[in-house]
Structure formats: structure tokens, C-alpha cells
Amino acid sequence: MRIFFLFLLFFYSTSELLANTLFVKEITTEEVWKGRVFIEGIVAVKKNGKLIIEPGSKIIFKTIDVDDDGIGDSELYVEGTIIVKGKKDLPVLFTSDNDDKLPSSWKYVMVNHAKYAYFDYAIFEGAFSGLQVHFTKAIVKNSIFRNNIDGFRFSTSIIYVCNNKMTKNRHGIRYEERDSNGIVEFNSIFENEIGIFPVTKCRNKVNFRYNNIEKNGYNIKVGDEQKEDLSFKNNYFGTVFEREIRKSIYDKKFDKNLPIINIKPVSKKPFMECDVKCLEDF
Amino acid sequence: MKYLALIYLIFGLTGILHSYEVKGRVVIDSKPVNGAYINVYDQNMNVVLDSVKTNESGYFTLNLEEGTYFFRASYAEKNKKYVGYSGKNPVYIFQDDYIGIKLLPFYDLKIKKSKSGRSKIKGEVIFEGKPLKNAIVYFYLSGKDIKGMPYIYTMPTNKNGFFEINDILPGRYFLVARKKKSEAYFGPIDEGDFIGFFQQNPINIEKGKIYFVKIPVFKKVQDDIPNQVKASFKITGYALDESGKPVAGVYAFAYKNKEMGHERPVSISKKTKDDGYFELFIPERGVYYLGVRQFYGGTPVQGELYGLYEETYDHHIYVENDVKDIKITLRKILK
Numbered sequence: 001m002r003i004f005f006l007f008l009l010f011f012y013s014t015s016e017l018l019a020n021t022l023f024v025k026e027i028t029t030e031e032v033w034k035g036r037v038f039i040e041g042i043v044a045v046k047k048n049g050k051l052i053i054e055p056g057s058k059i060i061f062k063t064i065d066v067d068d069d070g071i072g073d074s075e076l077y078v079e080g081t082i083i084v085k086g087k088k089d090l091p092v093l094f095t096s097d098n099d100d101k102l103p104s105s106w107k108y109v110m111v112n113h114a115k116y117a118y119f120d121y122a123i124f125e126g127a128f129s130g131l132q133v134h135f136t137k138a139i140v141k142n143s144i145f146r147n148n149i150d151g152f153r154f155s156t157s158i159i160y161v162c163n164n165k166m167t168k169n170r171h172g173i174r175y176e177e178r179d180s181n182g183i184v185e186f187n188s189i190f191e192n193e194i195g196i197f198p199v200t201k202c203r204n205k206v207n208f209r210y211n212n213i214e215k216n217g218y219n220i221k222v223g224d225e226q227k228e229d230l231s232f233k234n235n236y237f238g239t240v241f242e243r244e245i246r247k248s249i250y251d252k253k254f255d256k257n258l259p260i261i262n263i264k265p266v267s268k269k270p271f272m273e274c275d276v277k278c279l280e281d282f
Numbered sequence: 283m284k285y286l287a288l289i290y291l292i293f294g295l296t297g298i299l300h301s302y303e304v305k306g307r308v309v310i311d312s313k314p315v316n317g318a319y320i321n322v323y324d325q326n327m328n329v330v331l332d333s334v335k336t337n338e339s340g341y342f343t344l345n346l347e348e349g350t351y352f353f354r355a356s357y358a359e360k361n362k363k364y365v366g367y368s369g370k371n372p373v374y375i376f377q378d379d380y381i382g383i384k385l386l387p388f389y390d391l392k393i394k395k396s397k398s399g400r401s402k403i404k405g406e407v408i409f410e411g412k413p414l415k416n417a418i419v420y421f422y423l424s425g426k427d428i429k430g431m432p433y434i435y436t437m438p439t440n441k442n443g444f445f446e447i448n449d450i451l452p453g454r455y456f457l458v459a460r461k462k463k464s465e466a467y468f469g470p471i472d473e474g475d476f477i478g479f480f481q482q483n484p485i486n487i488e489k490g491k492i493y494f495v496k497i498p499v500f501k502k503v504q505d506d507i508p509n510q511v512k513a514s515f516k517i518t519g520y521a522l523d524e525s526g527k528p529v530a531g532v533y534a535f536a537y538k539n540k541e542m543g544h545e546r547p548v549s550i551s552k553k554t555k556d557d558g559y560f561e562l563f564i565p566e567r568g569v570y571y572l573g574v575r576q577f578y579g580g581t582p583v584q585g586e587l588y589g590l591y592e593e594t595y596d597h598h599i600y601v602e603n604d605v606k607d608i609k610i611t612l613r614k615i616l617k
Contacts, residue, residue: 024595044595077595113588113615135582135615156581158616179583201581 027080033057038097039074039106040064047115049080055121056090061106063098071128072096075107078114086121088142093123094130101126103149103170111136119143129153130169140164141278150174151192158182159206160282167191172216177202185210186276192216196232199223204231212270214238221250222258229260236267301345306381307336308355310364314340315385318357318364325350325372325425327484350374352425355383363388367479369471369502372425387411389496391482396492401450403487405495406443407459409476413443414499417461417476421447425456425484430546435467454484459497469578471502472553515564515601519608521554521574521589528558529612532587533578536562536570540596550578567602574610587612 023041027049034054040062045051053059061074076094086092096105108129111117117138124130124143129150131140137158144165145151151169152161159182166172172192173184178201188211189195195216196208200223213219213235220232237245242264246253251261308318316338322331330351336342353368364385373381389408396402407417417439420432433455436445457480462469471477478499487493517536521529534551535542548570551560564570572591575582582588589612590597599605 026595042595046595047592113590135588137616156583156615158584176581178581 027051033059036060038062039076041074043076045076045078045080045082045114047080050083051078051081052083053085053092055085055087055092058093058095060095060097061127063096063105071104072106076109078109078111078117081115082109082111082117082119084119084122086119086123086142088121091121091123091144094125094127095123096126098126101147103147104128108132110134111138114138124148124151129174133157133159137282139282145169145172154180156180158282159184160279162186162278163276164188165190166195170194171197173197174199175202175206176200177206181205182207183279183282184208186271186278188212189219190215193218194221195219197221197223198226198230200225200227202226202230203228208232209234210267210271210275211235212238214270216248218250219245219248220261222261224258226259229262231262233263233265234267235263236270237263238270240266240268242266301347302375303343303378304346304375304381305341305343305378306353306368306383307340308342308357308366308383308385309340310357310385314338315355315357315364316340318342318355318383318385320344320383321354321356322346323352323354323425325352327352327425346375348376353381353383355385356388357385365481366500367481369477369500371479372428384500386478386481386498386500388481389498391485392494394492394494396490399490400448401452401487401489402446402448402492403450403485403495404444404446404492405497407439407445407461407478408443408496408498409501413439413441414459414461414476415439415441415443416465417443417445417459417499418467419445419457419459419497421450422456422458423453428456428458431468450487452487452489454486456480456484457495457497459499461499466577468580470550473502475502476500477502514566515604517562517564517570517572517599517601517605517608519560519606519610521558521560522609522611524611524613528554528556529574529587530554530556530558532558532574532576532612534560534562534572534574534610536564536572538568538570540571540598542571542573542597564601569598569600571597572599572608572610573597574612576612582615584616586615588615589613 025043027045030050032052036058038060063072066073084092105126109131111133114136119140122143124145125147127148130145130148131152133154135156139160141162146168148169150171151166153174155176156178157180161184163186166189170193172189172195174197176199195213249261252258308315318336320334320342334342334344350372352371355366357364365388366383366385368381368383407414419436421434423433439445459478461476463474476499478497480497521532532554535547536549537547549562554560574589576587589610
């Protein structure tokens with residue numbers, strides 16, 4: 001068991017406070033985590049660092065809010081390599097130390113300008129963002145994102161996202177595609193305030209297909225600054241009736257300043273577990 | 283005694299509102315212009331000064347308090363009218379400075395009613411009297427934003443230098459035309475790039491009218507420091523590749539916010555030369571987040587050279603003195 005401590009030294013402004021007061025542990029070589037790991041502050045996997053997390057591990061983020069912005073400050077920040085190797089019966093859990101698991105109890109697992117990221121059978125709960133991936137090649141499979149503000153969030157990455165469940169988040173998947181490409185397939189995105197939230201700069205280079213996107217406040221809601229029409233073909237939206245599906249998609253039909261979300265053809269039946277064929281590599 | 287207090291007050295204020303000497307030169311086709319008027323505006327285009335004239339060598343001198351200003355020059359001879367703007371606009375004056383202005387032929391604005399009732403703006407970008415292809419016209423909502431992100435911008439001009447925006451929302455806009463030799467949409471104006479200001483900035487767009495504008499541009503011949511800030515401290519360092527060799531042609535930057543890229547940087551260096559050396563001018567003591575990148579403006583893209591200050595986990599540095607010889611290693615994004 002590891003415990004990383006927080007030091008409270010009150011000086012400078014808020015951002016400086018964070019930079020100066022949260023305990024930071026840097027990982028610069030290969031490190032393997034197994035069992036229960038407590039994070040109180042920031043763990044940063046540096047460029048040459050590699051973090052491997054074994055099946056069944058529980059990564060528990062201490063609920064602290066030094067800058068008092070309502071978002072927990074504990075985080076795992078990766079610029080090197082992260083390999084999360086959960087198993088179906090032994091997932092890796094990223095969670096908070098409080099019993100309620102309320103959204104924003106901890107900040108995020110942030111993968112930014114990293115060498116490589118691989119997540120298999122992980123659970124992210126009670127975070128501001130369960131997982132964020134930016135400027136990185138990443139594979140995210142068989143995982144659950146629940147009770148976060150943003151379940152999974154990405155931009156400018158090469159990504160493969162397969163057979164995950166995003167549920168009870170404000171946004172199941174939030175993305176600014178920018179210069180990304182990749183595939184998002186066989187995911188179940190349900191009971192979020194917004195299932196998929198393309199914020200801006202999305203250009204259809206990430207292919208959303210074969211997903212079950214249903215029972216969300218809006219299944220898809222396009223951001224105010226998104227300009228190009230988007231395609232979400234071959235997904236299941238909970239019904240075969242186009243008029244019903246359209247009610248759950250917030251696009252030009254709701255606001256003439258927004259682009260159109262093209263959904264045809266839609267899948268007439270949900271994708272089942274037996275349909276799922278995730279790629280081994282991408 | 284009352285008068286003495288007043289004198290003290292006046293002299294005291296004079297001491298607080300220190301003014302700086304701004305020298306400059308106005309030319310037409312590299313030739314000095316005698317008798318050109320220098321117009322200085324604040325960021326809302328209110329006139330600050332308009333009575334200073336150039337001498338026979340084209341030079342002028344004026345004094346300004348610390349602040350951000352627009353510099354414009356105008357001149358008329360033999361029924362010909364010329365107007366020019368400094369390519370450095372808006373200029374933050376915090377020390378004695380030098381402003382060069384090239385005068386360009388004046389093109390008047392034409393307005394007519396739109397049959398459709400929609401507002402449109404049509405125009406032409408002109409270089410040395412001829413249409414300029416592939417220039418972009420940027421629309422800003424205020425003068426102070428001119429070095430930042432525009433409200434909207436046009437498609438590149440066609441072979442006739444033509445651009446058009448339909449259904450533009452009524453309002454007040456500052457128009458700037460640019461063409462970068464790198465073909466980038468954003469970034470500081472480098473030597474060899476084209477820049478020109480609409481000569482009647484700002485333009486007031488009204489509902490149901492079509493506006494015809496011509497924007498003359500000039501070619502920048504000398505590099506200057508982009509985004510210059512009042513410098514209390516200086517950070518110097520080197521941009522290096524993974525083998526430790528210096529990298530030329532990249533920009534160092536300093537942000538105030540950890541989420542770099544969500545706001546304008548506090549400071550941007552000039553493009554590095556062969557030695558990879560950069561300088562960042564920092565306005566005040568505090569925490570700054572540092573990096574170096576290949577392209578200026580917008581989100582970094584796949585294949586772009588990019589690197590962050592690695593001595594702290596989140597790339598911050600606390601500046602309370604000059605910082606020397608930091609090293610930042612660049613790698614290609616997602617390669």
C-alpha cells in the first residue's frame with residue numbers, strides 16, 4: 001500500500017498554490033502497481049516512465065480540494081507510458097476514497113503528449129473526467145465510465161475505443177476531434193445527461209460505429225462552435241423510428257446555427273455482446 | 283501655500299505619468315515622405331494624437347504614456363491620397379520605441395443597399411496595385427484583439443484578390459488582411475509575409491447593406507518581436523531535438539495557465555535560428571508554463587515539433603529573477 005501525502009503551504013495565487021502545495025510523485029522508470037494504491041496529490045508518469053497496473057488493483061484518489069474550485073485535485077498524469085491490464089473478473093478500479101463516489105471527487109487520469117496508453121477492463125468513477133487522452137496513441141477497451149462529469153474525453157489523438165460502457169456521466173464521451181483519427185465501436189453509452197458531445201473542430205476522422213447510444217438526455221449534442229456536419233452512421237439509438245431518434249439529437253433541427261448530425265443508416269437492433277469484435281491492436 | 287501644493291501635485295503627477303519617446307519614419311516605396319500626418323489612436327480608435335508631422339527625411343518624434351496604441355499615417359499630394367498603418371499595431375508602449383509606416387494608395391469604401399436585405403462584405407486585397415491571391419481577411423471585434431483569434435476570417439482570396447462574406451452580422455469590425463508565405467492561417471508576421479489594414483478601420487456594418495472594400499497590403503521586410511510584453515524578467519534557453527542538437531524555426535512560449543492553449547500566451551519568442559536560442563519576456567513575478575512548438579497559433583497538430591519544460595511535472599517555472607539557459611526537447615506529435 002502506498003500513501004502519497006499532501007503538504008499545505010499557503011502562499012502565492014491559486015494556480016501557484018496548486019503548483020507548490022500538492023505533493024507530486026514522479027515516475028521516471030518502470031513501475032508496477034498491484035493491490036490498493038492511494039493517491040493524495042499528483043502522480044506524474046514522466047516521458048521515460050512506464051506505469052503498469054496489474055489486474056484487480058484499486059487506485060484510490062484522496063478527496064482534496066486545495067484550490068476550492070469544487071473539483072478534487074488528486075490525479076494521475078501520464079506523459080510516458082501507461083498499461084492498465086485488468087481482466088473481466090479482475091478489473092482495475094480508479095475511484096475516490098469517499099463513500100458517495102460523487103462526480104469531481106478526484107480530477108482525472110490525464111494522458112497528455114504521452115508515448116502510449118492502453119486500458120483494458122478498467123473502471124473510472126467519481127472523477128471530474130474519468131480518462132482524458134490528448135496528443136497520444138491510445139487503446140481503451142472493455143472499461144466502465146460511471147458517475148463522472150466527463151466519462152471519456154479526448155482530442156488530437158489516435159484512438160481505438162471498443163466495448164466500453166459510459167453511464168450516469170454528464171457527458172459519456174466528450175471530444176474535440178481536432179487532428180484525431182480513430183474508431184469508437186461497440187460501446188454502450190446510456191443514461192448520461194449527454195451521450196456524445198462533439199464540442200468543436202470535429203471532422204469525421206474518428207469513426208463512431210456499432211455503438212448503442214440510448215436513453216441519454218440527448219444521445220448526441222453538438223457544441224456551439226462545431227461547424228462541420230457530422231456522421232454517426234450504423235449506430236443503434238434505442239428505436240427504429242427516425243422521428244424519435246431525432247428528438248434525442250441536438251443539432252441544426254434544434255438550432256439553425258448548428259451543423260447537421262447524419263445518422264443514416266441506423267442499426268435496427270442493439271449490438272449484443274456476441275457481436276463485439278474488438279481489435280487486438282490498432 | 284495653496285499654490286505651492288498645486289505645483290507639487292502637478293509635478294508629482296508628471297512624475298507618475300512618465301512618457302516615452304516614440305520615433306519613426308514614414309515612406310512611400312522606400313522614399314521618405316515630408317509632411318505626413320501621424321495619427322495615434324487608443325484601442326477603441328479614439329484619437330490620442332493627430333497633429334504630429336514628418337520632417338523632410340520622413341522622420342517624426344512624439345511622446346506617449348505607457349499604453350497600447352494604433353499608429354496610422356496619412357498624406358495627400360496632387361489629388362492623390364495615401365494612408366498607412368504600422369504592421370506592429372497594436373503597439374504596447376512601455377519604453378522608447380521606433381515605428382515605421384509605409385504609406386499605400388487610399389481606397390475609399392463603397393456602400394449600397396442589398397436587395398436581399400442581408401448584409402454582405404465584398405472586397406479585394408491589393409499588393410503594389412495588383413490583386414493578391416491567397417490572402418486571408420480577418421475580422422476582429424475590437425482593436426486589442428488583432429494579434430489574437432479573429433471573430434471570423436475569409437477563405438483565401440482568389441486570383442483576382444477577391445473575398446466575400448455573406449450574411450455578416452451587423453456590428454463594428456476591424457479588418458486586417460494577411461498572407462503568410464508559410465500558408466499558415468495564424469502566427470506572427472515574418473519577413474516576407476504580407477499585411478494590410480483596412481484604411482477606414484473600424485468598419486460599421488449595418489443591416490441590409492453591401493460593403494465594397496479594398497485592402498492594400500505591404501510585404502514585411504524586417505522581423506520584430508511578436509506579442510511583446512513589458513518585460514520585468516527574461517527567460518532564455520535552447521530548443522533541442524532528441525539528440526541534443528539545436529532546432530531552428532520554432533517558437534518558445536509562456537502561459538499563465540496550466541491548460542496551455544486555452545488562452546493567449548503571455549510571451550512568445552521570435553523564431554529560433556540555427557543555434558536554437560530563444561528569449562521570453564516575462565511581465566511579472568509568478569508561475570509560468572513553458573514550451574516550444576513549431577507552428578504558431580491553434581492547437582498543435584500531428585507531426586508538429588512540440589516540447590515542454592521538463593524540470594517540473596506540469597512544466598511550470600517560478601520566475602522571480604531572470605532565468606538562463608533552460609533546455610526544452612522537441613519531439614514530433616504522434617510520430
